[in-house]
Amino acid sequence: MNISALQKVRYNYSPKLPECLSGSVEDIAVQTGALTEAISDREELRGIFKNTYGKPLVTFVKGKNDKIKRELKVGVILSGGQAPGGHNVIAGLFDGLKKGNDASTLYGFLGGPSGLTDNKTMVLTKEIIDEYRNTGGFDIIGSGRTKIETPQQFADSLETAKKLNLDAVVVIGGDDSNTNAALLAEYFLANGSSTQVIGCPKTIDGDLKNEHIETSFGFDTACKTYSELIGNLCRDTNSAKKYWHFIKLMGRAASHIALECAFQTQPNICLISEEVEANSTSLDKIVDQICKSIVHRASCGDNFGIVLIPEGLVEFIPEIKKLIEELNDTIAAEEQSFAAVSNYIDQLYWLSSRIPESSYRIMQTLPPEIGQQFLMDRDPHGNVQVSRIETEKLLVGMVEKKLSSLKEKKIYTGKFSYQTHFFGYEGRCAFPSNFDADYCYSLGYSAFVLIASGLTGYLSSVKNLTSVASEWIAGGVPLTMMMNLEQRHGSKKPVIKKALVELNGAPFKTFAKKRDTWSQKTCFVFPGAIQYFGPLEVCDMPTITLRLEHEK
């Protein structure tokens, strides 16, 4: 195997641990806090989680722990999209297990949750783990998007747990996967199994967080990777002074990534989906907002700028959301008839008598190459593939049109040239930043302590993240504490509540104070590439979002 110079030296990086975890494992005691409640729908959730509801918060402290040296058999799952640091969660879990008892075994379930239902595993040895320390990716055991939902899948999972004689399963995943972990913990207990289930908070989107989970892992590295690129484009356009760069950033539901990248780079415009939804901002209004900045800057001779766009934006613009729903319904109802229409003009005509006039008018205003994306590439359920819609090009097309009308009215006298970008996959598998490497290793190590202490239905938790790692506070949060009921496929389901950008939270409010200046002037910041060595202020700082949320 050909390994890069960076990978070789990163193998030797020792992730930093909270002080309470850094000594002998026998000295890690579990301090139990108050019993907990779900965020809402408490009675229903108590009924669903008869055996696991409302457990206490736990914190690790210095003290005696008799149980921790037992021999354990644990299986670990990587679930869903990649996030930098996943390998370090596994390394921390492995090192903890082996420190506890060298005879303990860590199984990796292959290819995500289906590895558990299908009993596809590999034993993770020191040799294997050492090849993946402090590296990006989920390739050590692979990931997958299977959800454990059907009675058969739960039964199969139990079967695997029995066959392998598992003390615990660790699920490394986002909100959905950890909801699954909670259900699995309950199912095991309800069916007399002693296999515990522990979750770890993963997602670059940053939307799995709450009072006790300060951030999900991977958010730090992904945002820094995107910010490197955005900063480079800022510097490029500040040099060439001729392009507006429209940059779409990964993040379907929440705009945390766009917001963090805005703090890191200070672009002229950063759209926030949550604000668009809260204000029912129309597409036209968004285009106006962008054009206002372009026109003002052109009047100062600055025909260049940077626009950040969260990936999921179109789904939050009321009339586009409605259009997408109508297209899904209309085309599904007459699938064959629609399939027989081959070109875009005829498709528009086909739609004209089938969707409401307001929506038809929107279709007509869309640039044709984008309108086509609403109609082509439908997913297996017949729905519009929103992730394939090039929102950045949609906005550019509409901005161009608006600017030419402003030009006719002599309101705009500049020159508009553009480039579009989408940054997403580039950031999911970067080498984890020191922050993510440390945080993930600590999460994995904490997962071990939760298991060794006999707990189930907990999310591994490491807090106080804006302090130095030695001062971090490790423990566990009961999964049911983060849950509520939400409508899914026609019925109410228990789910972990997604953390969206809060419009009255410190990060958004800080952004809102600065954005008018940014939209008019050139305030770009150039963060550069993630550094793994060097001064601490360069290589060990957490995200600005985290600092704004937690620093006093």
Place this chain on the structure above:
Amino acid sequence: MNISALQKVRYNYSPKLPECLSGSVEDIAVQTGALTEAISDREELRGIFKNTYGKPLVTFVKGKNDKIKRELKVGVILSGGQAPGGHNVIAGLFDGLKKGNDASTLYGFLGGPSGLTDNKTMVLTKEIIDEYRNTGGFDIIGSGRTKIETPQQFADSLETAKKLNLDAVVVIGGDDSNTNAALLAEYFLANGSSTQVIGCPKTIDGDLKNEHIETSFGFDTACKTYSELIGNLCRDTNSAKKYWHFIKLMGRAASHIALECAFQTQPNICLISEEVEANSTSLDKIVDQICKSIVHRASCGDNFGIVLIPEGLVEFIPEIKKLIEELNDTIAAEEQSFAAVSNYIDQLYWLSSRIPESSYRIMQTLPPEIGQQFLMDRDPHGNVQVSRIETEKLLVGMVEKKLSSLKEKKIYTGKFSYQTHFFGYEGRCAFPSNFDADYCYSLGYSAFVLIASGLTGYLSSVKNLTSVASEWIAGGVPLTMMMNLEQRHGSKKPVIKKALVELNGAPFKTFAKKRDTWSQKTCFVFPGAIQYFGPLEVCDMPTITLRLEHEK
């Protein structure tokens, strides 16, 4: 101004200099080598460059230099597209000038060569220079693409040189800009001016190099930035195992960037424009080559991979090159008639009676959204804007079609999902790698020594770049030595010859030996982000291309 943590610490980086430049300026002597000749068309070039042709190579060595402490007035120009390190060339030039004589003045010409013709300047002070040390971008004085070509422009340049009483002009640019520098040097001498002209070899494309210029600056940083992203995508797809990523990389004429990124990341496919041209490979053959890898990998269960595509590829595919020329001619001839045709189907019909059948058939096989790009967005000269053609999507579209026919024949049984990317602007303004920071600073410092030594028509040269910086060899190469005559706009013009990928050179031959393995197996390498601190093998290594070309 809000400055990133990295930028702050990079201000304190001291670029490494070759030993002969690192002591007192009075100890830098100029060693003169043999007289030189142009690479071809020698008689004609001797006629064009009556005063500057055939000067000797010069090398800086330890020794006495009487002239070096003169007070000098120098103007510097950033010309063309940005490349990481431009600010360090200026910093090296500035520091050299001030070490020679503190009363010396450095003017920056604003916005590229037009700053010289229009006499738009700023005086560069220590305070200004200090804000730009070791940073990316050309924003210190801006860049531009104006070419000094007309008699008026030459006269204006001379006028400015006289007004500012300039001892020298330094042109930081690529092959075209340095051809300009050579013409300017000759013009000044021919018109009795003592203003010298010195060039510095810039371009991320890496196509300004030869026996004496080992690499152009910016190539190192740009390739490492792209390789970071490609490596991240390699890791991502090796984890998710479900996408083929088609990645277009900047580089219109030469494929050096794609080749270097291939060495850094070992993708499944890397297309090389020079090879496509040499073999007259058709689009269909290229698609076949990609499909062969996809089909083979699918048969091993690997429905994922990485394809690298040089930006200029379409111009090297014979039938597409012909098609583009025919479209340019045909549409230019009947501009108004074509403009009256509004949709793609009608445009195709319009073309059907006007372009040869072979070309018309190619238009028909292009995916419509790509075919449209050949017809829309024409440049001011009425030509197809090749840089707007999404070659990555063109290839994906044709690969999809071919795979579905292979599926019908049961030759292909896999599942093809894809993502497309274009990496270009992201890499042009990154913080220069230590290599580029050192190399650029040395080039700027050498430019000062060339000026102080009274030389004109030279390109600043720093060689032996695969050794440690102290062993680098600094000097100057006569610009006429790198020239030949080429057909430009209907007449023969003196130009610096572009260095394309040599199919019998060490880099391409090394690649050719490995690519079959890469196309079938997963051999990805993950270089990670550029590091500015840490072990030397991580933060100070030059490109693999350079090592293959020069290491014994």
